Amino acid sequence: xxxxxxxxxxxxxxxxxDISVKCNHCGNVNEHHNVMFQCGFCQTDLEKVVxxxxxxxxxxxxxxxxxxxxxxxxxxxxxxxxxNNDAALFLRKITGEEEFEFRWxxxxxxxxxxxxxxxxxGKSYAKGMLLTVSxxxxxxxxxxxxxxxxxxxxxxxxxxxxxxxxDNSSPINVNAQPLxx
Numbered sequence: 001x002x003x004x005x006x007x008x009x010x011x012x013x014x015x016x017x018d019i020s021v022k023c024n025h026c027g028n029v030n031e032h033h034n035v036m037f038q039c040g041f042c043q044t045d046l047e048k049v050v051x052x053x054x055x056x057x058x059x060x061x062x063x064x065x066x067x068x069x070x071x072x073x074x075x076x077x078x079x080x081x082x083x084n085n086d087a088a089l090f091l092r093k094i095t096g097e098e099e100f101e102f103r104w105x106x107x108x109x110x111x112x113x114x115x116x117x118x119x120x121x122g123k124s125y126a127k128g129m130l131l132t133v134s135x136x137x138x139x140x141x142x143x144x145x146x147x148x149x150x151x152x153x154x155x156x157x158x159x160x161x162x163x164x165x166x167d168n169s170s171p172i173n174v175n176a177q178p179l180x181x
Contacts, residue, residue: 008062008103008104012051019049021046024048025044069108070099075111078116086116089120093172100175102130122167124166128162129161158179160178162174
């Protein structure tokens with residue numbers, strides 16, 4: 001049985017039963033691994049897999065399963081220069097039932113909209129970043145002083161990019177991709 005999946009970062013096809021994974025616990029390299037992602041030497045869970053194409057690490061379990069989310073489960077907020085009124089008008093058309101696929105080992109909880117064009121009679125779109133924290137927690141974290149610049153918070157809590165677009169004659173299109181800053 002062939003079980004090919006794609007790297008969540010570059011979409012390169014990977015067979016999870018035919019990869020090499022180094023165990024961080026015992027240091028041994030597991031060749032032609034099984035889909036349970038346990039070290040064949042010490043039985044420790046193997047958390048990270050390296051893509052043979054882009055050479056970036058990701059959780060091996062992302063090669064298995066479905067990662068479909070609905071917009072109603074993602075809290076939206078906007079940042080300047082996005083106008084609050086335009087954002088409210090744009091989001092009013094969204095029912096929340098719109099689905100998107102996002103393959104990553106952390107669940108997106110909110111989206112920070114940083115670019116938005118709203119047109120009542122034409123094409124409207126929004127671009128944003130997916131975060132692992134709620135809006136309330138994000139605001140609390142920004143005030144905590146953990147990092148001296150916004151870049152530190154973005155690197156720690158941003159896990160993806162998202163785009164939403166629609167016009168009066170077509171359905172709402174949502175696309176999301178993992179993003180490592």
